[in-house]
Amino acid sequence: MEDGVVLTMRGISMTFPGVKALDNVDFTLRKGEIHALMGENGAGKSTLIKCLTGINDFEAGEIHVDGVEGPVKNHSTSDAQKVGVSTVYQEVNLCPNLSVAENLYIGREPLTPMHTIDRRAMNRKAKELTERLKINVDVTQNLENYSLAIQQMIAIARAVDMECKVLILDEPTSSLDDSEVEKLFGMMRDLKAQGVGIIFVTHFLEQVYAVCDRITVLRNGQLVGEYPIAELPRVKLVAAMMGKDFDDLAEIKPEGFEAHADAPVVIDAKGLSHKGTIKPFDLVLHKGEVIGLTGLLGSGRSELARTIYGADKAQTGTLKVKGEEVKISHPIGAIHLGMGLLPDDRKAEGIIGDLSVRENIILALQARQGMFKQMSRAKQEELADKYIDILQIKTASKETPVSQLSGGNQQKVILARWLATDPDFLILDEPTRGIDVGTKTEIQKLIIQLAGEGKSIMFISSEIEEMLRTCNRMAVLRDGAKVGELDGDLTQERVMAAIAGGADNG
Amino acid sequence: MDKLKKLTKMKLFLPVFCMFLVLCVNMIYDASTGKPFYSFFQVGITNGLLSGRLVNILNRGSEVAILAIGMTLVVSASAGTDISVGSVMALCAAVCCRLLAGAAAPKATELAVPLIVGVLAAIGMGCICGAFNGGLVAYLGIQPMVATLILWTAARAIGLLVCDNLIVYVRNDTFGMIGGFVGFFPTPIIIAAVCILVVSIVLKKSAMGMYVQSVGINKSASRIAGLNSKRMIFICYLLCGVCAAIAGVVAASRITSADSNNIGLNLELDAILAVAIGGNSLGGGKFNLAGSIIGAYTIQAITTTMYNMGVSSAVAPVFKAVVVIIIVAIQAPPVKAFFRKRSAKRASLKSGKEAAAA
Numbered sequence: 001m002e003d004g005v006v007l008t009m010r011g012i013s014m015t016f017p018g019v020k021a022l023d024n025v026d027f028t029l030r031k032g033e034i035h036a037l038m039g040e041n042g043a044g045k046s047t048l049i050k051c052l053t054g055i056n057d058f059e060a061g062e063i064h065v066d067g068v069e070g071p072v073k074n075h076s077t078s079d080a081q082k083v084g085v086s087t088v089y090q091e092v093n094l095c096p097n098l099s100v101a102e103n104l105y106i107g108r109e110p111l112t113p114m115h116t117i118d119r120r121a122m123n124r125k126a127k128e129l130t131e132r133l134k135i136n137v138d139v140t141q142n143l144e145n146y147s148l149a150i151q152q153m154i155a156i157a158r159a160v161d162m163e164c165k166v167l168i169l170d171e172p173t174s175s176l177d178d179s180e181v182e183k184l185f186g187m188m189r190d191l192k193a194q195g196v197g198i199i200f201v202t203h204f205l206e207q208v209y210a211v212c213d214r215i216t217v218l219r220n221g222q223l224v225g226e227y228p229i230a231e232l233p234r235v236k237l238v239a240a241m242m243g244k245d246f247d248d249l250a251e252i253k254p255e256g257f258e259a260h261a262d263a264p265v266v267i268d269a270k271g272l273s274h275k276g277t278i279k280p281f282d283l284v285l286h287k288g289e290v291i292g293l294t295g296l297l298g299s300g301r302s303e304l305a306r307t308i309y310g311a312d313k314a315q316t317g318t319l320k321v322k323g324e325e326v327k328i329s330h331p332i333g334a335i336h337l338g339m340g341l342l343p344d345d346r347k348a349e350g351i352i353g354d355l356s357v358r359e360n361i362i363l364a365l366q367a368r369q370g371m372f373k374q375m376s377r378a379k380q381e382e383l384a385d386k387y388i389d390i391l392q393i394k395t396a397s398k399e400t401p402v403s404q405l406s407g408g409n410q411q412k413v414i415l416a417r418w419l420a421t422d423p424d425f426l427i428l429d430e431p432t433r434g435i436d437v438g439t440k441t442e443i444q445k446l447i448i449q450l451a452g453e454g455k456s457i458m459f460i461s462s463e464i465e466e467m468l469r470t471c472n473r474m475a476v477l478r479d480g481a482k483v484g485e486l487d488g489d490l491t492q493e494r495v496m497a498a499i500a501g502g503a504d505n506g
Numbered sequence: 507m508d509k510l511k512k513l514t515k516m517k518l519f520l521p522v523f524c525m526f527l528v529l530c531v532n533m534i535y536d537a538s539t540g541k542p543f544y545s546f547f548q549v550g551i552t553n554g555l556l557s558g559r560l561v562n563i564l565n566r567g568s569e570v571a572i573l574a575i576g577m578t579l580v581v582s583a584s585a586g587t588d589i590s591v592g593s594v595m596a597l598c599a600a601v602c603c604r605l606l607a608g609a610a611a612p613k614a615t616e617l618a619v620p621l622i623v624g625v626l627a628a629i630g631m632g633c634i635c636g637a638f639n640g641g642l643v644a645y646l647g648i649q650p651m652v653a654t655l656i657l658w659t660a661a662r663a664i665g666l667l668v669c670d671n672l673i674v675y676v677r678n679d680t681f682g683m684i685g686g687f688v689g690f691f692p693t694p695i696i697i698a699a700v701c702i703l704v705v706s707i708v709l710k711k712s713a714m715g716m717y718v719q720s721v722g723i724n725k726s727a728s729r730i731a732g733l734n735s736k737r738m739i740f741i742c743y744l745l746c747g748v749c750a751a752i753a754g755v756v757a758a759s760r761i762t763s764a765d766s767n768n769i770g771l772n773l774e775l776d777a778i779l780a781v782a783i784g785g786n787s788l789g790g791g792k793f794n795l796a797g798s799i800i801g802a803y804t805i806q807a808i809t810t811t812m813y814n815m816g817v818s819s820a821v822a823p824v825f826k827a828v829v830v831i832i833i834v835a836i837q838a839p840p841v842k843a844f845f846r847k848r849s850a851k852r853a854s855l856k857s858g859k860e861a862a863a864a
């Protein structure tokens with residue numbers, strides 16, 4: 001093996017039924033480098049990683065790891081750990097019903113002299129680790145009590161705590177906000193200085209340019225090329241991923257996309273609250289309006305939306321939908337009122353993994369029609385085909401189980417589920433999570449188009465730029481309370497200041 | 507070759523294959539004992555009643571088949587099993603017979619109330635039991651095994667209470683018909699067929715199948731998408747109770763009495779096995795009703811085959827266990843993966859040779 005190289009993958013090919021996921025792909029990782037693995041949804045990034053960590057059984061190719069004789073073929077994640085490869089997968093795969101400490105040390109628990117698990121030592125070490133990484137948790141609590149972002153941080157903490165030569169991060173930042181991302185980058189730079197090679201998968205291009213040294217681009221399971229970061233500016237990177245030129249930063253808001261104060265009111269919430277997650281808030285939303293919810297992680301953005309939708313039942317206050325006072329105790333009630341909620345946790349609350357793409361798409365619409373009014377098969381297929389086409393969902397067929405789709409494509413399926421119900425009021429909680437640049441722009445355009453058709457949208461995103469591009473108005477949240485609204489000319493500075501608690505809460 | 511591959515990939519392949527194996531064993535055994543090899547399939551009329559081993563299996567397997575319907579739904583929606591069905595059968599049988607016997611209990615020859623009243627009362631009892639189980643599992647979030655353990659122990663005892671600790675006989679032809687014959691045809695076969703048909707039609711014509719599976723796969727996601735996950739689980743347990751009641755009435759009618767100590771004894775295990783043999787994951791989610799039904803009759807076929815071979819009823823369970831281990835093992839994922847890999851290797855070797863030859 002060449003000097004300074006920790007990992008080479010040569011000629012990797014991998015086929016799933018109906019899809020050639022990887023076709024003769026090469027990948028090289030050097031010591032002390034952060035290497036971005038880029039590509040559109042379904043390009044094969046996660047698959048390549050899973051070939052390395054032994055989850056996928058690739059059919060051709062060779063993998064070499066520095067310090068290991070001969071080609072490496074891992075059969076499980078623990079095999080991979082033995083040769084020094086540590087991984088954070090795209091979908092958080094920790095155990096929600098175990099404590100944070102147990103999750104951090106599962107499989108490598110500190111033992112007492114009697115060879116039983118030394119819980120005290122485990123909790124102490126877990127506490128040290130989380131404190132060092134500035135993750136604010138009680139390590140004896142069950143993981144499920146924490147938000148997706150915290151769970152993601154725990155998964156990262158677990159991976160970086162293990163002795164490794166290669167660290168793989170598959171979209172680790174998808175549910176983190178800026179300050180957490182900075183924390184993560186700090187850790188990555190430290191590891192890099194220690195000579196660890198890091199593979200970093202993300203759809204946030206700025207992040208690539210912030211930390212990476214080199215980029216490998218995949219398209220449709222094939223290698224496009226490997227580039228030093230300086231040789232591949234943003235525009236070229238986008239072109240390499242998509243196979244065509246594309247300006248993902250172009251202005252998409254049409255002229256006059258602002259005032260809606262005189263349009264009919266769709267949602268009027270007064271003093272709505274849910275104990276422990278969101279304090280009483282007032283919110284008015286007009287027809288054709290896009291409102292953004294912004295705030296730090298854990299500020300109650302998702303919780304506010306969930307309370308309106310009835311996913312968390314409101315305990316105080318009143319909610320008027322189109323002027324009529326309603327009580328929503330179940331999501332289905334909200335759906336009948338023309339609402340829809342795309343939840344932020346795709347794996348836990350979004351996809352029905354073993355059901356087909358078609359069934360996942362029609363599910364909410366079928367639920368609204370009722371169990372005994374089954375949609376005809378032809379109608380179901382028509383809907384599935386329509387949204388697979390509109391959202392460019394990459395799937396072997398509409399009967400493929402949705403769990404076999406790539407992360408971004410699963411996200412599109414859930415979006416399709418709600419579009420199919422043709423809602424009047426749609427809540428989108430991180431709708432572009434894990435979605436590639438091209439499609440992200442498509443979804444932003446779609447939001448604006450829906451608003452143009454007279455639908456009201458509530459948009460939650462950790463990416464402020466994305467909200468600036470689509471929202472008419474923003475509500476700011478802090479510590480589980482709505483603290484203000486911003487309208488008029490929305491700029492990054494105003495939003496940042498409002499989030500941090502500045503004066504501009506008008 | 508390609509066709510064979512497609513066949514083995516089909517969902518129903520394994521349960522059908524298991525059934526086929528049992529049939530083969532029968533045929534070989536028959537041939538070796540000098541009977542014609544097709545004697546298994548011979549259907550005749552003895553004493554004016556339909557007879558033959560095949561008929562016997564379909565007849566005797568009715569109860570398990572009916573139970574398997576409910577069990578399949580419960581397993582799918584809640585990723586757990588209802589172990590109370592056997593006891594609930596006994597309780598429902600007791601309620602039915604007690605009502606039918608009326609004042610003449612414990613030995614009646616005349617029906618004290620119309621047959622339909624007795625049957626409906628039994629089904630009502632099944633509903634209550636199912637609702638009790640469903641309530642515990644769906645609304646109180648108790649583990650299915652633990653929740654149904656309550657009725658597993660209690661239902662049989664309540665059945666005895668209902669009958670004052672006696673076996674209540676209802677030696678009446680109308681009642682006997684349920685577990686006996688209409689004309690020359692065994693009634694239980696018809697009852698099982700009707701149950702299967704009704705449930706299949708409901709599953710086909712409504713979205714219930716998708717709802718149940720969706721809830722079984724991901725409860726919270728289903729709720730967000732507008733399904734009432736808890737209610738769905740509740741309904742499945744309710745239906746399972748109804749199935750148990752029907753099976754209980756059939757079983758009681760077969761012996762024209764409510765023998766709370768024996769009706770449905772250990773039948774919950776057969777029902778769960780039927781679901782497993784049918785290729786359904788006991789971890790919930792996707793289900794395959796046809797598989798469970800075939801599984802139920804396969805279990806009965808194994809039992810009948812063993813009696814036919816003269817295996818004594820004391821050691822029969824041992825053989826049954828061995829057969830079941832084999833059937834379940836060939837469906838286990840590692841074994842399946844092993845065979846898949848082998849066939850893939852063979853295919854790649856073959857294509858490699860072809861390439862070399864070309």
Ligand SMILES: Nc1ncnc2c1ncn2[C@@H]1O[C@H](COP(=O)(O)OP(=O)(O)OP(=O)(O)O)[C@@H](O)[C@H]1O
Nearest residue numbers: 016021041042043044045046047404405406407408
């Ligand atoms: N378990 C599986 N079974 C069948 N097909 C699969 C499976 N996993 C992935 N695929 C297919 O392989 C292709 C590559 O998927 P992969 O998950 O590697 O994409 P990705 O580049 O990680 O995309 P994303 O950015 O959306 O995460 C996709 O077309 C996907 O449908």
Ligand SMILES: [Mg+2]
Nearest residue numbers: 046090406407
């Ligand atoms: Mg991926």
